[in-house]
Amino acid sequence: MYLIKVKGVAKIPDYVQLRDDEFTLLAYFRVDRPDKSLEKIGLADKAEYIMEAVKNLPFGQILKLEL
Template identity: 80%
Template sequence: MYIIKVKGVAKIPDYVQLRDDQFTLLAYFRVDRPEKSLDKVGLGSQAAYIMNIVKDLPFGQILKLEL
């Protein structure tokens, strides 16, 4: 799984994308509201771990996420 942090502009907030190994979009959520989307894809129990990684991830960088 891959994680990408996307910088928002003006009134558009910052977002996070979670993608599988074929780079298919699994989840797309606002940085400040991850719970609902992560629950939807079955990663609700890992939300704190994922958001801790997102906090330190630079915008636009792709990171391979091992869960």
């Protein structure tokens, strides 16, 4: 699974994309509101781990997550 952190501009907030190994979009959510999206794709139990990775990831970078 891949994690991408996208920088928002002006009124558009920062977002996170979660993609599978074929780079298909699994979830797209605001950095400050991950709960519903992660729950919807069955990763609510991994939310803390994912959000810690988001916090440390620079904008525009891609990180491969091992879940």
